[in-house]
Amino acid sequence: MASTQVILPLPILPEGWTGEKDFRPFSSISTATSRNIEPVGPHFLAHARRKRHQRTFSEDDRIQAQEKVKKVEDDDAGEISEPEDPMLLSRDAKDWKGQDHYAVLGLSKYRYKATEDQIKRAHRKKVLKHHPDKKAAAGSTEDDSFFKCIQKATEILLDPVKRRQFDSVDEAADVDPPSKKETQKGNFYKLWRPVFAAEARFSKIQPVPILGDDKSTKEEVEDFYNFWYNFDSWRSFEYQDEDVPDDNENRDQKRYVERKNNAARKKKKTEDTARLRRLVDDALALDERIKKFRQQERAHKDRRRLEKEAEAKKAAEDAVRAKEEEARARAEAEERAKAEKAEGKKAKDAAKNAVKKNKRVLKGAVKDSNYFCGAGDASASVIDSVLSDVELVISKVDNEELAALAGKLNGKKDAKEVKSVYAEEVKRLQGEGKLKAGDGKTLLD
Amino acid sequence: MSDQEGTGAASTPPERIVIGIAFGNSNSSIAFTSKEGKAEVIANEDGDRQIPSMLSYVQGEEYHGTQAKTHLVRNSKNTIAYFRDFLGQDFKSIDPTPCHASAHPIEHESTVAFSIQESAEEGTHVPITVSEITTRHLRRLASSASDFLGKSVNAAVITVPTDFSEKQRDALISAAQVAGIDILQIIHEPIATVLAYDARPESKVLDKVVVVADFGGTRSDVAIIASRGGMYTILATAHDYSLGGANLDQALIDYFAKEFTKKHKTDPRENTRSLAKLKLEAEATKKALSLGASGSFSVESLADGIDYNSTVNRTRYELLAGKVFSGFTRLVEGAIQKAGLDVLDVDEVILSGGASHTPKIACILQSVFPEKASILAPSTSATAINPSELAARGAAIQANLIQEFDKEDIEQSTHPVVTATPHLAYAIGVVAISSDEKHGIFKPLMEAETAVPVRRSAQIATPKEGGDVLIRICEGLREIKAHKPEPKPKVNGNKPGNASDGDGEDSGVSDDDEEEIRQIVWKAGRVLAEAAIRGVKKGGKVEVGVNVGEDLSLSITAREVGGKGGVRGVVGRPKAAENGSA
C-alpha cells in the first residue's frame, strides 16, 4: 500500500530522552486474534506465495491452525437448544396470547435478552423440525398446530412493536425483589442487582446505571436512584387487552370494549409505576450506602460547622483589632493635625506681629523725623498727608519688603536719612508701577 | 474428459476454459473475463443474464430458466425451484418453505429429492435428487456459456453463501463434476462481490470496512468484511432465511388481492393457480417500480375468468413494503453489532442481490450510515455495478487469476494453513501533536483486524523549526464518543410520587430529544516502542515504517525523508503467542 501522509507534526524529543542507537522497545504487540483470510483476489495470491515458500507443516499443524480460528458462522447446535416440553407441543395455536413465545422457540433462558439473530436462528431450527410439508412427506398425520405456534411466536418476537408488547407482560422475565429480612442478612448488592437488571429492560434510556457496590461513589449512587425515580418506561399493557369484536354490526359493543381496554391499560400502567416506585423506595431504605453517605455528610457538616465557628471567631477578633488600630491611627492623625495647626497659627501670629511691628517702625520713623518738618511743629494736615503716604507705601509692599524697609529705617532718627530711605522706596515702587508718579509726594525729597 | 482420451491427444490435457458461476437459490449467472481483463456477464439463449435456477418437466421436455419459471403457473408440481440450499443436506435439516408453490422436497434414501413426472406418460413419477437437479442446472449454464464463447467450458469458480458447510461444498463439487465442470475453487458470495468492485481499474487499495448486504429472492445475507491492503477477512455474518424479494412481492400480492376481492368478492390467493399468477406479475410490477414512479399490474383471467388491470405508484408501494425494508436494515445493523463494530466504522456498503435494485432500500441504508460511507447501489451511486451481477463477476475475476494454476497448487493455497492467520487485535500507529491535544493524537498506520505479516509506512510532518523529534509507536483504542445535548432536567428530582404517574399513554413527549453527535476518537494505548530522529531540518518530514512479522514481532524503521542513516529497532513477539494460547 502507498505511504500514508500525516500532516500533524511529531512531538519534540523530550529533554534527556535516551535510547540505544536512538531506539527504545517498550512492549510487545497484544495477542492477536486468529481468523481466516479469504483465499480470493490478487493480494491474497501474493500472501499465499510468501507463506507457502516457508512451509514446514505437518498434518498436526493443519488441524491446529484451523482450530484456533475464531468462528464466524455459528453452529446452531449450542446455545439454542432446549428440550421441547410435550405440553408445549400440543398447544393450540389459536390461544397464542397465552403462549410463551420464547419457550416455543427454545429461548426461555434468553427472553428479552435474545438478539434478533438468535430469534431468527431459533426459528429456523424449529421450522426445520416441524414444517408441515416435511411431516406430510414423512407420511405423518397433518397436524401443523405447533408449526403455527412457531410462526406466531416468530412473528411477534421479530416485530419490534409486538415484541415490546409481549415483553411488557412477560412475567417469566420478572425478578421479584427480596424481602426486607432477606436483605438485612447482608448481600444487598447480590440480591438487588438482578431485580434492577430485570426492571431495566423497560427503560427507554439505555444503558441504565448500575447498582454498583459499597465502593461506589456518592455521585454514582445518587445518579442511580435519581435514574430510577425518574424512570422512563416503555412498558405498556395492550397485550392483555380484551379482544375487540371486529364485526361491523356491533359498533357500540366495539367502542365499549375499546374504552374498557384503554382504561385498563392506563390503570395497569399507573399501578406499575407505583409498584416500581415502592420497589425503589424499599431498595433505597435498605441501601447501606445511603446511611453511610448521610453519616459522612453529617460528619462533614459538623466539621464544616466547627470550622465555620472558628472562622467566625477569628473574623470577630480580627474586626475588633482592626477597629482599635483604626481608632489609634485616627487619634494620632488628629493629634498631628492639631499640632500642625497650632504651629501654623504661631507662625502666622508672629508674622502678623512682625508686620505690626514693622508698620510701627515705618510710622515711628516719620514721627521721629517730626514728619519732615524740621524743628517746628508739624501741622495736623502735614502729619495726615505724611501718614497717609506712609500707609500708601505700606499697602503697596509685601511683608518681606515691609520687613526690609523697616530694617533700613529701624533706629534712624535723622529726618534726612529717613526721608531718603522713603524716597528710594517710593521711587522703586513707582518704577515697578505700583505707585503712580504723583503718589508719595511727601516722602520724596 | 474421458471421451477425449485415446484419440491421440491424450498426452496434452484439454485446454482449460473457465468461467465464473454465481449459483443462487432463485437465480444464477455466468460470467467470463475477456482478453482485456474485463469481467462480463453472459446472456443465455433467452437473452437472460439472471437465469432462474429452475427446471420444469412437461411432456418429457426439460425447460430451464425463465421458461421453467413460467411453468410455475400450470405445472407447479413438475417444476423444481429454490433447491440450491438443499444440496448436501439431510432431509431433516432443510426448510421446505420456499418450495411450497413448486415441487415439494421429499426424503429419498439419505438425501433430498423431488418427485417428478419426467416422461410424457402419466403416473410415472420418479425421484430426482437434488444433486442430480444441480448437475442438470449447471450443465445448462455451462452449455449457454460454451455457446457464447464458442469453446467448451470445462472449469469454473463458483460462489456459495458464507454458511455453506463442508458437506454442501463437496456435494456441489461432485454435482459439477458430473456435469463436466471442474470446480477450481468455491468462493464466498460476499467476497466475490467485493472483488468485483475492487478489481475495477480505478479502485485504490485501501484499509476499509466493507458491508456486503445481499438481498436475494428468498433469503438475505450480510457479511462484515475487513478489507486490509486488498486482503479480505470476514468478521461477522448474519442470515435471514425468510427475508428477500419474495416478501416485497408478497406485499404487492396482498395489496392487489385485496383490491380484487373488494370488487369481485373472491380472493385470488385462495386458488393455487391464481396465486402463482399473482406472484409472477407482482415480481414484474416490483421490478418496474425499481425504475419508474409507478408500475402496472395486469393478469389475464386472474380468478373466475376475470381479467384484472391495476397500477400502483412508488410511494404507495414503499408504504406497503415498509416492514420488509426495515427488516433488511435491521439485518445489516445486527451484523455490524455482531462484528463488535459501529456504523461509524463502516467505509463502504455494497448492495448485491436482485432485491438491491429497489431504490428505497439503498436510501434507507444511506440514512443509517455516516456520510463518509459510500453506499454502492444503483440508486445511490452512478458508478455502481448491477447488484445482480456482482457475484458472477467476482467469480470470473478469480477464475481468471487462478486458471493457470495446478489443481494441487490451488488446494494448497486455499488450505487453512495458509488462510488461518493472526489478525491484529488493535490498530498500531504513531503519536502526533495537535494544538488542542496536550498528550498527542494517535494516528493509525495499520488498522485492527489486519492479517500479519504486514508492512505499512507513513510520512509524518515535524514541528515548524525541525530539530529532534520523538516517534512513539503504540496500539490505538478506538472509542465512540457521543455528546448528547444535556438532557432536560426533570422537575423535582427524587421527590416520591412524582416519577411518571399518569404518563400511561405514550404521548411522545420524551421523544423529542435532540440527536446525539457520535464520532470515532482514537486513544493511544499500550506503548510499543520509541525512537528519536535528531536534527531534522526545517520543514522536513520523517518516514516511519512499521513491519509486523508472522510471529507478531514488530520492527520499526525511521529516517528523515531525503536524509541519511536513520533508526531501526525490533520489539520481540508477545510471550503468550509462544504457547499458542489466544
Ligand SMILES: Nc1ncnc2c1ncn2[C@@H]1O[C@H](COP(=O)(O)OP(=O)(O)O)[C@@H](O)[C@H]1O
Ligand atoms: N430490478 C429489480 N427490482 C427489484 N427487485 C428485483 C429486481 N431484479 C430482481 N429482483 C428481485 O431479486 C430477487 C432475486 O435476487 P437474486 O439475487 O437473484 O436471488 P438469489 O440470491 O436468491 O438467487 C427476486 O425477488 C427478484 O424479484
